[in-house]
Amino acid sequence: MGILEVKGVNKNFGGLKALQDVNLSVQEGTVHAIIGPNGAGKSTLLNVLVGKLRPDTGSVMFDGKSVLGRKPHEINQMGISRVFQTPEIFTDLSVLENVLIPCFARRDGAFRMHAFESVAHEGTINEEAEQILADVNMADKRNLHAGSLSRGDKRRLEMAMCLVQQPKLLLLDEPTAGMARADTNNTIDLLKEIKETRPITMAIIEHDMHVVFSLAERITVLAQGTPLVEDTPENIKGHPKVREAYLGEAQV
Amino acid sequence: MDAIILQILNGLDKGSAYALIALGLTLIFGTLGVVNFAHGALFMIGAFCAVTVQRLMQLSHTEIDESRTDFLGNPLQVEVPYLESWFGPELGQALISWSVPLAILLAIPVMMLVGWIMERGLIQHFYKRPHADQILVTFGLAIVLQEIIRQFYGANPIPTPAPDALRGSVDFGVWLGFGPGVIFYPVWRFVYFLFSLLIIGGVFAFLQFTTFGMVVRAGMADRETVGLLGIDIDKRFTLMFGIAAAVAGLAGVMYTPILSPNYHMGMDFLVLSFVVVVVGGMGSLPGAVLSGFLLGIVQSFASMNEVKAILPGIDQIIIYLVAIIILLTRPRGLLGRRGVMEE
Amino acid sequence: AAFTNEPTGSTVTLGFNVPQTGAYAEEGLDELRAQQLAVEHLNGEGDGGMLNTFSSKVLDGTGIMGKRVEFVTGDTQTKSDVARATAQSMIQKDGAVMINGGSSSGVAIAVQGLCQEAGVIFMAGLTHSNDTTGKDKKRNGFRHFFNGYMSGAALGPVLEQAYGNERRAYHLTADYTWGWTQEESMIAATEALGWETVETVLTPVGAGDFSSYIAPVMNSGADVLILNHYGGDMVNSLTQAVQFGLRDRQVNGNNFEIIVPLYSELMAAGAGEAIKGVYGSMNWNWQLQDEGTAAFTRSFGEKYGFPPSGSAHTCYVQTLLYADAVTRAGSFNPCAVVEALEGFEFDGMGNGPTLYRAEDHQCFKDVLVMKGAENPTTPFDNLEIVEVTPVEQVMYEPDHPMFAGGDLGECNPGE
Amino acid sequence: MTHVEHLKGPQPFDKTRNMAATAPKFLSVWDIQAYYGESYIVQGVSFDIHEGEILALLGRNGAGKTSTLRTIARLGNPSLKHGEIWLDHEPLHKMKSHQAAQKGIALVPEDRRIISGLTVEENLKLAQINPPIGWSLDRIYELFPRLGERRRQEGVTLSGGEQQMLAIARALARDIKVLLLDEPYEGLAPVIVQEIAKTLELIRDQGITTIIVEQNAVAALKLADRAVILDTGQVVFDGSAQDVLDDEGLRAQYLAI
Amino acid sequence: MLGIGKRDTTILLVVAFMALAAPIILNPFPANSAMAQFNAGYPDLMQRFVIFGIFAIGFNILFGLTGYLSFGHAAFLGAGSYAAVWMFKLLSFNVIPAVLLSIVVAALFSVLIGFISLRRSGIYFSILTLAFAQMSYNLAYSVLTPLTNGETGLQVYTSDPQYLRGEGDPIVTHLFGLEMRAKETLELGPWAFDFSVGYYFCAILMLISFYISIRIFRSPFGLMLRAVKSNNHRLSYTGLNSRPYALTAFIISGAYAGLAGGLLAAMDPLAGAERMQWTASGEVVLMTILGGAGTLIGPVLGAGFIKYCENIFSKINENVLHSWFAALPDGLETGLVWVASKFVGEGWHLTLGLMFMLVVIFLPGGLVEGGQRIGRALRRRRGQDEPGRSAAKEPAE
């Protein structure tokens, strides 16, 4: 029994079958990669997991509880965090504030008044936030407006926002897309380090095979809304169907 | 039965007024995304185009009538319109009485010009600014326009009757098979109703059968990208603004025989027109028109004695009540598009 | 000081609180013109206007009790809140001893209450609701204008003569205090003639388009429509009723008629042709033939180029009356002024002999019944006087049920 | 040249400053300086490209690549305060973005900028409203069959990769001289990346000049003739693509690969 | 100090100083001089400054922080006023129960309206709030007259019960016997300064409100509200429920509006229906934007600005203008008076409209930005300009 169990999930958009009978089991503490051609339904699957979309049929169990029908914030409070494909950050706030918010969310839950405390006086929370910014190499940008960051920096910020929540399950939708190679490598290291220091499970969608094969322990290949194969990285590399449908002549 | 038909008629012409005002507003607000608090002022300026034409046609020279005296006991100065002295009193008066429809000819260029100046001079700098700033600047503009009109025309309502030929009312019931004298309806209100259908149809056709509408919608969603595709969106926005101003102005011109224009009539309509547009759904022209007619008819029915007997005062709040109900049951009004002014 | 804003220098300040923006702006500005003229006359400038015809002769053109009259103005916007704020500023900042003006009952009652609390004299401008000198009367406030009851009482006989005793009336009434008292008064007056009241319908203030209220009138069996509306509402409802062809119709064998209980010159101008032949009442009109009216119309007309409106007259007269009362009392103390004005009888200010009744501070004088002129020669005589109803006919007891419930209270001189 | 000098008026384009190449240069960017509000981001970038060349514009996150492309495409933000851009003897620096586009510039922006509220097909049609018009819709759908299948779907609901295809297709729908690609491979499956690389070669064969910004530097360099590397808004390298591929020191220093 | 940062403390101290010294600061001109027209230091206007300041501060907590633009806040102002006047009518003229009840009533009312309206966002939310407020206004104006006394406004009559009224209690509003209208006038040569009890009562409440608003701005709660404005979507995927945050902000700002309404009644015990009209809701929106939405002090500035125009400019009539320009040659005088009269007195709306436009065109951040620009210009003079590449745009204070 994995920490995340997806069973028989279907999702149609009008006539389009975006997800067809998807079954997926992610084991606690592993890094599970989901790859597949564009439009295969990977992001749709993540949308189902975080409550952005409701599947037409099927069940999604996390940690033994169903996530279906819960609001996104409730799902997050269960321990699922997500990095989006197009960065979702608080563009009007400073970089530091962007990471403070998830810190508070983790400590205080979905809603708490706290109208009379001062953000500046929250010692541990500020420390945590500073620490994560240092981890993603953004400490020097802490006072910038998040909206004025370059695209790569926005992605790093969003990663930081999710990591700082110390979720049980971290969903990463192309976390390193648009990131400079050096930072991609840093990110890989960071994710590896986090995985070693904390009990965290990750599901990652990536088209960058370097990232996938550096991190993943299991890989599910999704094509046209259905899982094609699920296997270890080694086997996937050589899988002829996968090569044809997805990898092409890519060097992996 | 006749009472119901009468209220439907009333609702239709109230509705056509709402729809026409909302149509213009939706072009600016729902399509260009500018919260234009000066829209009422455009309506008002249109109405004053009619007043201006009337005044022009009544331009007079004075003749002294020694046989009568004025309030100070001096010989009476009689104003004789030039039109009367040129064409004789009968024909002259008849011509003057056509000033409201004739004002359409003046209103179109004037309103396009006003729209152009407003957009180029002011609004274009506010497309990217927060809605709050748009509210402040257009509200300021509305006040300024209103005060300017007041300087010229005073604060009192100015009677602007319909042409003699279209004045009175017709026995509409007879056409429907009722007895004579049961359903009377003013001719001018029919004219207004038909006129608004014409304008609404025209605007729809223009936006539907040309790519203009699509480009403007695209431009509103993402000006920058549209520019990258070689389209000069500014020009189209300006034109759109001009059309919206003209629609508002024409609505104003034709409404003057129903409502004597005064300088603050725009403000009086402002809130209502926003309600109509939003209930119709942001960004939807059919929505605005539909909601205009719907609210007009609902309001007419709410003003019936039978209804008011059960719910006193319902006619005062019905529009808002219906607005609340619609917005709560349909998240984006009747036909609103997703993502327009939802943040 | 012995009382609020006791004038200590060589001048005395009056506060003219009128609407200068909003729907009643023109009315307010006309009041302001008259008030300014009154100040000129008090200070001995101009031709003296009604000072020459006023039966009390204590004013001599040297200001009030030798103090030169100055004035401050404010914009009420026809909102009670704002009107109180401007009145406050006149009292607190400018040291005004008297507030005069306004063109709606709500504002008048609100400001009257304020003046009572602050300890200054209030001379109400245009306010026609019975309540101003009825349930909301105050010792420090006086009203020169007539009221809804008097309109009804004056119109009654004229309507009887013109339209007979067998009419059926339909009321459209503005849905607020003034409208209600006006409707009540008109119903009382017309039912006394034997008329039947078919229906009374409340209409929202500022409705703009009254078509859905007018349409049902046609088949209600009524043959008279009474529009208890004022200002823009009256202009619109009357114009639209005419547009619906009501006046061209025959009902119960009678010509359908429309009545507007309260007329004003500006409303008449706004309604244009629609007023032709429509009856209504008025406090005063420049076409009156008495000496006072002639004198005032002349000095106003020469200064501004058009004749004064009824509300201008009210404000002008009240300013003079206040000055006169102070002079007769020999003091600016509001309580002394109240005493001098209560029960004061005079003549020469238009409308013939006039009484400021002590019991309710309502002014009693002749009331005019007007009719829209068929062939006006100038923009100023679109209304004609059809009857000057003598004061006895519009008199009522201070405890008349329509005015009951109020209490003048004590006079308040302030600090 | 200082800021003040610039204010005196446009400087004549320096015709003597030329690269060693033989073909006449086609797009010239000369000392452009651009600001976001008060922040100085593009700090005097200059380079030239010859007709039909592919130039790879590389650099770290925040180096100013996107800003440079946006400046060339004449978008208002960042605002160009100094410098000149010439395309085929046309002074782009004096134009607005729609005029530049009509002269043949096309930018495929980094976040794709698919227009919400419009279908896939409308997004493409929009590109063909003003001349010059390029590929027909049929031809586009032939190249990207996926878009053909989804032509009635609202553009923004496409998957990330599909949106990228649409963005490129939108550029091809116009008859362009210069294609500015901002991270075209981002979010695309490896097979598609290969497809697109082929398409770009096809585009080059048609004589379209291309500037490509890409984090996948190796892929970009393989495709490109020349490379320019930016760092903090300044050009730190300008040379042949092969040189960068060969020079490990350079790559390590500026690209960390 | 007081649990707020140094900069905030400074702002608070400045505001406190300005508020407490207002009777002097606002009366800079000798009482009999021609410029005395511009003096604003009389109790009624000063009270309005701070009361509308409170209204705008509260509104800013909703609009400035969460971005939800309510067009119906006047309903809470009106509800507060009515509640307070009813307290005067039923209990006594003591302001404490009145003000407390006005806050409670407005807060309850805002729970109701907020709960429903917050189901929608953006313009749909604005129109919902507008619709509720307009309904309240229309009902208060006519049908609810027994409760509101309609057009005339609710006031206290001598016949009202006033069950708690003590024997010697004043018959005007008071604080345990201290009359709100009581004032001390300090005459210094030609200058006269009025220190009124009512004003200081309001000013102190304003300072408390302002302090609370600073605390909210700097609190985690305030941060969440700003996050709601910035990216509601992200907020929910971060595990936060934006609805209760927005609703709480709505209720807080409703309570502020109620307090303001209660104070209006406490200073002048009359509550008119037009306090609930859309123009009144619009006014607080304008105040907030004009001053600078989302800034601490902006709304107070905006409120002061608009009330100043309304009360001071509208009173400058031609007579006053003539007295100003009397020294000039006749023709010039008439000309100047003619021009000036278009902008003051009956033309004061024109000035207001122009001011709105000018401020928003030239000072996109409102009056606060004007202040910042002056500050920056001064600093630049002193040569402390920061160097080029600093994208650091300080988040609004």
Ligand SMILES: Nc1ncnc2c1ncn2[C@@H]1O[C@H](COP(=O)(O)OP(=O)(O)OP(=O)(O)O)[C@@H](O)[C@H]1O
């Ligand atoms: N709201 C929607 N309405 C209609 N179709 C949709 C919607 N959302 C997604 N789709 C379609 O569903 C399919 C799956 O989309 P999804 O975003 O899950 O793909 P993906 O695997 O994440 O692809 P990529 O790697 O390109 O991001 C796509 O073809 C897309 O066009």
Ligand SMILES: Nc1ncnc2c1ncn2[C@@H]1O[C@H](COP(=O)(O)OP(=O)(O)OP(=O)(O)O)[C@@H](O)[C@H]1O
């Ligand atoms: N709208 C903006 N306002 C202010 N500064 C901005 C803005 N956009 C970008 N910047 C800043 O300009 C610099 C250059 O950004 P740019 O987007 O050009 O970088 P880039 O090279 O494209 O980076 P990436 O590879 O991450 O996309 C960055 O420091 C960024 O923070």
Ligand SMILES: [Mg+2]
């Ligand atoms: Mg995806």
Ligand SMILES: [Mg+2]
């Ligand atoms: Mg970039």
